[in-house]
Amino acid sequence: MTIKPTITLYLSEHRNQEVILIKFEWNKQIADRLRTFPGTTWSNTQKCWYILQKEFDLSTFYNHLKQYAYVNY
Numbered sequence: 001m002t003i004k005p006t007i008t009l010y011l012s013e014h015r016n017q018e019v020i021l022i023k024f025e026w027n028k029q030i031a032d033r034l035r036t037f038p039g040t041t042w043s044n045t046q047k048c049w050y051i052l053q054k055e056f057d058l059s060t061f062y063n064h065l066k067q068y069a070y071v072n073y
Helices: 028-035 059-064
Strands: 006-014 016-025 042-045 048-051 071-072
Touching: 028 059, 059 071
Parallel strands: 006 071
Antiparallel strands: 006 016, 016 048, 042 048
16 A cells, blocks of 8 residues: 655745645655646745635645645645
């Protein structure tokens, strides 16, 4: 049985906006999936992906990534 990596979501502020930070141990497959998810942006200052809170839908995010990782929200 293969153990899936974990993605952890954090509510935060970035550039004066409420965002959801998306953190995980580096995994190319997850990074590639995040690149295809609408609204995600890489932050060099935070060193993680993020999405604006007002654009974030947990159900859609979960369904997009559930095959590749556990989503800890």
